[in-house]
Amino acid sequence: MTTSASSDAIYELSQRFFFEAAHTLEREIETAGSRRIHGHTYEAEVTLSGVPDPASGMLMDLAFLRQEIARVRDMLDHHFLDEVPGLRPATLENLCGFIRRQLEPGLPLLSAVTVERRASGDKCVLRWRPARAG
Numbered sequence: 001m002t003t004s005a006s007s008d009a010i011y012e013l014s015q016r017f018f019f020e021a022a023h024t025l026e027r028e029i030e031t032a033g034s035r036r037i038h039g040h041t042y043e044a045e046v047t048l049s050g051v052p053d054p055a056s057g058m059l060m061d062l063a064f065l066r067q068e069i070a071r072v073r074d075m076l077d078h079h080f081l082d083e084v085p086g087l088r089p090a091t092l093e094n095l096c097g098f099i100r101r102q103l104e105p106g107l108p109l110l111s112a113v114t115v116e117r118r119a120s121g122d123k124c125v126l127r128w129r130p131a132r133a134g
Contacts, residue, residue: 092124
């Protein structure tokens with residue numbers, strides 16, 4: 001299979017997932033609500049970057065990507081994030097790093113993780129150059 005893009009093109013393939021979770025947070029301002037147990041609906045997105053395999057035309061089979069995501073989602077969904085090993089404190093930044101650490105061994109083309117709380121307008125994006133970008 002051939003592509004019409006130039007030879008220096010890098011493709012990005014993303015998959016979104018959602019999870020519901022509760023946490024507490026020690027902070028300097030807006031402390032009352034943050035220090036009590038409270039929950040959010042989180043939207044996360046993981047992105048792979050690279051060049052599609054010439055034979056399959058894919059960076060990765062989306063079924064495999066969804067399988068890897070389901071494993072991490074199960075670690076977070078309907079959990080008290082303060083008790084998730086390797087995460088605390090449960091900030092957007094730490095959630096991005098946690099998701100990266102969990103997925104990167106099985107997804108060498110992983111290049112970005114986004115975690116967003118749409119209801120409050122908060123979003124964090126973690127980007128890096130994947131080990132194997134094609």
